[in-house]
Amino acid sequence: MSTPLTLFQTDLFRPTYRPWKGERWELLLAPMLICKGYWSEAMLVTDMAGLIRRDGPASRTWMSMTPMEIESQEIGCRFAAGHTVVMGLGMGWAAANAALRPEVTRVTVVELDPEVIAVNAIMDVFGQLPPEAAAKVTVIQGDALAHAPDGAADTLMADIWQPLYGDDRLEQVRRMRDNTGASRVYYWAQEMDIVHRARQLGLPLDAPSVARIVEGMGLPLIGPADVANYPELIERAARNWLRTDWTPPGYAVG
Template identity: 60%
Template sequence: MHPLAFSGSEIPADAVPPELVAQALSSLTPFVTDLFVPRYQSCEVGRWRLRMAPLLVSAGYWSPALMTTDTAALLRREADGEYRCWMSMTPMEIESQEIGVRAATGHTVVMGMGMGWATVNAALRPEVTKVTLLELDPDVIEVNRRIGLFDQLPAEIVAKIDIVNGDALAYCGDEPADTLMTDIWLPINGDERMAQSRIMARNTRAARVYVWGQELAIARRARALGLELTEETVARIVAEFDLPLIGPERSDYPDLIARAAAKWLKDL
């Protein structure tokens, strides 16, 4: 782990030696995005903690190691009493969701609130008319309320957002989803999400779907079949998944899959 890497617990400002700060500032590229990154602050609700890291170096989903400052992370206390990071505003988290966010249109359904980033960025798109957010744990909803997540948005954007405290795998809703984004899992690497996303897509009558970590599921299947990642291979695997996935329409998508897999398919 890089000496400045976020380990899953709060990093006090004085825990980062000045010489390491100077080294990071001189040798690493800052992470920059044109998407909205909310202002976060530390808080605690139930078994959830939101904490800030003053300086962080981490790999992107497909980008090299990048530097961020005042990076927020949402941690959950597990049965053993230890806290585990469930979401963070790192380059990996943002890059691994932005294809879906940038493609959102019409009625967009977001499964899993996390730190609210995908929800607010979808709502900010003029092409999105409504966002329905499903979150199972009311304490996660309360964390985002306490930090004033939606207070940072114009009133007309907040009016687009409907928060539902419920089970993503059981939710159907009255209005079909033009866009569905599913993100209810802790590890980014796992194939169970495709079967579960099929349930969510069927229940919401989704026209298009973006699954968090879908690139790794595609890469894993390609490796199992002994296939190179090409547009034809990706199309074949997406057809197997039986989901109208967002992403394969991009000419650079096989390359993005390969770059993400090289970083995050560490078990193969």
């Protein structure tokens, strides 16, 4: 007998979106679909919005409100504090959830593409927040790899990539951290970097190994000291999204 699907639910804020089409971007809504989370099993998702980028005749999903996207950013959202700099606006939900935290004093969002900024304004993503949370948010058009705030940030949240893994991602995050002076960092799919290094070193995904790997990454990552079952979550994400026999060539930390 098959196990019935669970309806995806989260206590995080999910903005309301509607269909929209711009010059290079499009918002689509799916009434119902089945998809797995970043570390969760497959679930039923209703009213799922997706941001689609068109590159000539081709199109690709850049961001969506699937369990995978939400779970892969929720640790950063839940532990953001102080002045939080969000690199990459996407659909605005991560910045919105950071702004809802009472520990967050302000949110600066850096986005390169003016059309992405425009669609968030059309959807009034931050206007859907309580006024005191919405007032924390400032959106700046700029380059995430070059932006430096007026004074050191407390939290850096970065999500400027479309693939789940990239060879140059760690170095790019280090650059953003140096530019912002952030005392804590969470970047999208950082768990994949940890898994790759563990495989390279032949280490189990337990707390001591994760601590060793994170120390070698040279970043004050949110997660290892904040989430009690963080190694278990990393292992689940790897099982869902990585082949067990694959390690990127030339991958190194340090």
